[in-house]
Amino acid sequence: MNVIDSLVSPLTYSFFDRGLIVATISGALLGLIGVYITLRGMSYIGHGLSHAVFGGFAAAQLFAAQFYVIGAGLWGVASALAINSVSRRQRIGADAAIGVITTGSFALGVALLSKFGARGPSFDSALFGSILGISTFQIWGLIAVGILTVLMIVFRYRALMFTTFDPDVADASGVNVSRTDAMLMIVLSLTILATLTVIGVTLVAAMLVIPAVVARMITSSFSKMLIWSAGIGSLCGFVGMYLSYYAGVPSGTMIVLTGSAVFALALVVRSVRTAINRRRNKAAALSQAGQTSPAVSGKKMPVAF
Amino acid sequence: MTGTGVGRVILEVSNASAGYDEALVLKDVNFHVHEDQFTGIVGPSGAGKTTLLRLLLGVVQPRAGTLTREADLRVAYVPQLETVNWDFPVTVEECVLMARTDQRRLPWASAQEKKQVAKVLERLGIGDLASRHIRALSGGQQQRMFIARALLREPNLLLLDEPTSGVDVNTRHDMLHLLSDLHDDGISIVLTTHDLNGMAAHLPHLMCVNQTIVAEGTPAEVITPDVLENTFGARLEVLQHLGMPIVIDEYVSGDLGAVTR
Numbered sequence: 001m002n003v004i005d006s007l008v009s010p011l012t013y014s015f016f017d018r019g020l021i022v023a024t025i026s027g028a029l030l031g032l033i034g035v036y037i038t039l040r041g042m043s044y045i046g047h048g049l050s051h052a053v054f055g056g057f058a059a060a061q062l063f064a065a066q067f068y069v070i071g072a073g074l075w076g077v078a079s080a081l082a083i084n085s086v087s088r089r090q091r092i093g094a095d096a097a098i099g100v101i102t103t104g105s106f107a108l109g110v111a112l113l114s115k116f117g118a119r120g121p122s123f124d125s126a127l128f129g130s131i132l133g134i135s136t137f138q139i140w141g142l143i144a145v146g147i148l149t150v151l152m153i154v155f156r157y158r159a160l161m162f163t164t165f166d167p168d169v170a171d172a173s174g175v176n177v178s179r180t181d182a183m184l185m186i187v188l189s190l191t192i193l194a195t196l197t198v199i200g201v202t203l204v205a206a207m208l209v210i211p212a213v214v215a216r217m218i219t220s221s222f223s224k225m226l227i228w229s230a231g232i233g234s235l236c237g238f239v240g241m242y243l244s245y246y247a248g249v250p251s252g253t254m255i256v257l258t259g260s261a262v263f264a265l266a267l268v269v270r271s272v273r274t275a276i277n278r279r280r281n282k283a284a285a286l287s288q289a290g291q292t293s294p295a296v297s298g299k300k301m302p303v304a305f
Numbered sequence: 306m307t308g309t310g311v312g313r314v315i316l317e318v319s320n321a322s323a324g325y326d327e328a329l330v331l332k333d334v335n336f337h338v339h340e341d342q343f344t345g346i347v348g349p350s351g352a353g354k355t356t357l358l359r360l361l362l363g364v365v366q367p368r369a370g371t372l373t374r375e376a377d378l379r380v381a382y383v384p385q386l387e388t389v390n391w392d393f394p395v396t397v398e399e400c401v402l403m404a405r406t407d408q409r410r411l412p413w414a415s416a417q418e419k420k421q422v423a424k425v426l427e428r429l430g431i432g433d434l435a436s437r438h439i440r441a442l443s444g445g446q447q448q449r450m451f452i453a454r455a456l457l458r459e460p461n462l463l464l465l466d467e468p469t470s471g472v473d474v475n476t477r478h479d480m481l482h483l484l485s486d487l488h489d490d491g492i493s494i495v496l497t498t499h500d501l502n503g504m505a506a507h508l509p510h511l512m513c514v515n516q517t518i519v520a521e522g523t524p525a526e527v528i529t530p531d532v533l534e535n536t537f538g539a540r541l542e543v544l545q546h547l548g549m550p551i552v553i554d555e556y557v558s559g560d561l562g563a564v565t566r
Contacts, residue, residue, distance in 0.1 A: 039393060157412035162403045165393050169382050172362045173458065174407035220438040222394045
């Protein structure tokens with residue numbers, strides 16, 4: 001089977017088409033939000049929030065099987081705002097508080113699903129992602145969250161950048177820091193919820209971090225970092241879906257493994273480039289020293305008494 | 306040089322206490338900022354200098370007492386370089402443009418904003434560095450970049466946290482002359498510092514802080530062994546040189562045999 005066949009043949013299955021669309025958009029979305037999460041040092045919050053959303057996902061299924069996404073969304077937004085409030089106000093014990101809120105919510109989700117079973121997506125697919133059973137509603141939901149995220153980034157670009165770089169000065173410069181933080185946390189929780197089906201609760205945090213970290217290695221410009229991160233995220237989603245199909249393992253797992261491979265590659269390229277630059281600079285310095293050295297140039301150094 | 310605080314009061318702190326979580330860092334602070342203020346806040350580490358600056362800035366709220374600002378007061382802040390995330394992916398121009406966050410929603414700069422940024426960077430002598438990453442600047446240039454960001458807000462009160470920390474003697478000298486020029490242009494300036502002697506030579510007004518305001522006045526009034534002992538908890542020798550007080554470090558003065566305890 002040639003490369004074209006390998007790319008085209010899975011597309012004959014409608015579940016794969018849907019999965020591919022969702023994974024590619026999810027990767028881009030997580031890449032975009034991930035820039036803010038990593039630069040704010042909030043990777044742990046992203047990890048915790050994905051676990052908190054799982055609690056809402058399980059609880060909402062019990063009460064409204066068809067509308068579990070809405071229930072889980074409300075739970076996620078509430079958790080996000082609680083975490084945001086704790087992380088800004090409480091200087092001591094913020095990590096502990098986040099740990100309690102999120103792991104408590106996750107444990108509740110596991111308990112509810114174990115006791116009553118899943119009425120929507122299965123336990124495993126929620127944890128590790130699955131391309132089976134993606135509904136049109138979920139695709140449109142993901143597109144809606146994507147549009148919301150892009151609008152937020154375009155129209156609150158400066159406020160988000162300033163509050164990420166220097167929240168105190170942003171506050172004193174007339175930027176509403178609390179509202180900007182809350183908005184970011186709400187969009188983060190909606191993103192996690194929308195991408196949960198394909199990537200899975202336990203692996204979402206990795207896709208929030210990896211594309212952004214790789215993008216930071218590539219560029220030192222904030223706007224370019226956003227573009228690179230979204231591109232790398234969507235590429236990982238796209239490639240990861242094919243690898244998942246051929247390897248027969250959960251989609252989230254292969255998407256994250258693809259991201260990890262991209263990260264490792266970027267690290268190697270950067271290390272090699274740094275070593276080459278260092279050697280080149282050293283050679284240039286030696287050559288310059290040789291040119292100015294009296295022993296090499298044969299000129300006498302002026303001596304002053 | 307004026308700046309000892311005789312003009313109109315633009316900001317007033319009355320009987321204010323402030324702190325973080327359970328800890329109270331400042332107690333019963335009374336302070337007037339005048340329109341021609343040029344003041345250096347000195348004190349030991351942990352004395353509450355930065356907290357006082359943040360109180361004036363409005364990001365720390367008083368637990369007790371009041372803080373009253375003039376209605377149209379525009380305050381700008383220059384942070385301590387050690388507190389900045391230098392790995393953050395922004396260029397000098399992007400960083401300076403942050404000052405205009407509340408005035409424009411779109412990500413890209415307008416033609417007018419670009420002109421204004423170029424003008425303020427040029428004035429501060431870093432006009433050719435606009436496209437550089439913030440880490441690729443020297444300490445003095447980084448300080449000037451944040452002053453440029455502050456000036457873009459067209460402030461009438463400029464607050465600086467340790468602007469002379471971590472820079473060499475020449476850069477410190479240039480920085481204090483730049484601040485003096487800005488003060489002459491009509492901007493009130495309040496800064497924190499550890500550098501007693503540098504401040505005595507350049508600033509008309511000093512304030513000694515240790516949890517509260519211990520003393521304030523001209524360098525000649527404030528830099529005395531008694532005030533310094535009350536502020537720093539140690540007896541420091543003060544010499545007079547060309548009419549300016551010079552604080553002798555205990556270790557050095559011990560070598561000279563001139564320390565008075």
